[in-house]
Amino acid sequence: MDTTLDRRRLFTAAVLGGATIVGATALGSLAPEEALAALAWDVEPGAVDPNFAEGRITSINGTKLFVTGSDGVFHRIQATEGTSIWKLQPTGFDSAQVGDGLYARGVRLADGMLAAESIWINIVNLEVHISAMSRNMLHMEHYGSKIIGHVVPGKTATVYNGTPAISDMSLLKVGSHVKVIGAWRPDTNEIDIATVYAAV
Structure with missing residues (x-):
């Protein structure tokens, strides 16, 4: 067929x-x-x-x-x-x-x-370096460009070491290198975060 x-x-x-x-x-x-x-x-x-x-x-x-x-x-x-x-x-x-x-x-x-x-x-897939963090935002750098990632309650999740996604982002650290999938806010340097992939 x-x-x-x-x-x-x-x-x-x-x-x-x-x-x-x-x-x-x-x-x-x-x-x-x-x-x-x-x-x-x-x-x-x-x-x-x-x-x-x-x-x-x-x-x-x-x-x-x-x-x-x-x-x-x-x-x-x-x-x-x-x-x-x-x-x-x-x-x-x-x-x-x-x-x-x-x-x-x-x-x-x-x-x-x-x-x-x-x-x-607006899907983006970025390898980034976390430069600063707050409860609702990740400040990131991607090949010299600064990106602001917004945490979206009920949607943003983190995957640690390949385990199932969870909403807890407390293990993320400033200085970490992570992969982020999210939705770009057109004509800005900002994204809404869908998933962060991190090794801890």
């Missing part, structure tokens, strides 16, 4: 016919950690992945996103009722805003539109 053909048929039906389809999480995890690891599926090094788009949203029309890539390429992205969307947490299409950055993966239709299986809005 040709999985690519089946996915293409599924999403073409969803875009053109409004078919009820399973969420994209059935086709792959929406978890940002796994999403970032899976952004280049089955593509030769240096080749363009036709089923992937990235950039900033320049306009929104209904459930279509018009996106200008960092390379200047213009993308049209169609969300369906089966599209999974992440913006700090799984969310709905109405969370997308003009100016947001995104990564999208899906199926490229004959007219060039990308029927999105998954969209990650």
Whole structure:
């Protein structure tokens, strides 16, 4: 069975016919950690992945996103009722805003539109050095750039030494090197923190 053909048929039906389809999480995890690891599926090094788009949203029309890539390429992205969307947490299409950055993966239709299986809005994956801490913020440095990370009650979690994520950040220390996944606040040096990965 040709999985690519089946996915293409599924999403073409969803875009053109409004078919009820399973969420994209059935086709792959929406978890940002796994999403970032899976952004280049089955593509030769240096080749363009036709089923992937990235950039900033320049306009929104209904459930279509018009996106200008960092390379200047213009993308049209169609969300369906089966599209999974992440913006700090799984969310709905109405969370997308003009100016947001995104990564999208899906199926490229004959007219060039990308029927999105998954969209990650403003997602960042940073290796940082913690320079200062408060109860609600981490001050971080990333290759000389200063970044402010906001702790979001009920959402921000920490993973210590690969153990399950917990809300307790008390083991983080100034001077530590950690990995942070979060949602960028466009046009700022600030992010909302989803997960901190630390070795203690």
